[in-house]
Amino acid sequence: MPMRLLSVVVLVAALGGAVYADARSDAKAQVEFGIAVAQRGLWKEAIYRWERATQIDPTYAAGFNNLAVAYEHEGMLDKAAEAYERALKLEPDNVLVRQNFELFKEIHDRSQSQTTQSQNP
């Protein structure tokens, strides 16, 4: 009886792992395609690909990082901030994501502080 239970647990774990690996490889394919099109300047298509990637595998930090970069390029700064934060939550020690986020914050904070400095009479 315990042997049967153990084999069920092992099977479930293996299937789970396979499903996870499948999701990750599907997401990775979308991410890679997104990179290829972004390098050709097709940022809208890249956004579509990376959004798909993050839907397929919401634990894939690279997907969120790339999506943030694309949002930044398209001027969607709030969405970019959200995506960078999501990427950093998944991989807090990822130096590349952190570096991107720091550069983004520099621009974002500057535009925000300019707006606060100014006043609408």
Next chain:
Amino acid sequence: MTGASLKRPSLKILSCVLAVGVAGCASFYEIPIETPIAAKLDVSAFQRVFIAGFISGGTDDVDGNLETVRLLRSQLRMKSNLRVVDADVLPLLDVASGRTEAGSSSQTREATLEAPEIKNEKDLQPYEHIFADADYWKRIGEEYQNPLIVTGTVLFTPHSQAGMVQREREVIDPLGRRSVQPVREYMERKGFILQEKFIFIDGRSGAQIYSEALREERLYNQNDNTPALSSYFELMDEIIPRFLSTLSTQRVRGSRVLIK
């Protein structure tokens, strides 16, 4: 098996692991991006912009009013879709001090030269009421086909400062290798402060729609004889992108890393 024979396969494994690691690390791509910063002011209702003039003060070496008007007009001609009204600069100081009839847009340079001295922000205050005079600006607006009017104050003042400054010094060690080391030293420096307040007025109603105060300063080595006008342009180089970002979308260039 000896220790030496054990070392060889382990080195192979290590190099394989390193190669895989490097390949893994190489799965990122640097990509140039341009981040658009949206204009702070919606100017779609205007077809023209009139840089009317500024109440200026500070040093006598630079005419802050005329230089600022010239520079902003030329920048807007190149970097904005608005048509720039090419008209005489308004003698705002005279209008504000009641020495010229309000509504007259003719330039009275002689009158400006005799204008009261403005050396600091406090000296500007008695004249700032002109910016809130909606009737005056409405009349100016009617004269130039209801443009977006840009006016404000310019204060360009000399400044000096003494204190500890960190600078980099090149050092050559006994082996002839060069390196750069930070050095702190006491220095007396002089330069200028440029304070500009841009006021945007709707030429149709004469009402203020937006204002923005910007400040930049630059200090030079005491021995450098930097002319006031050259320093003014250096400071304006910093201010102009921020002025332009009020009226039109600006793109900030940079690069980011995409990850696989």
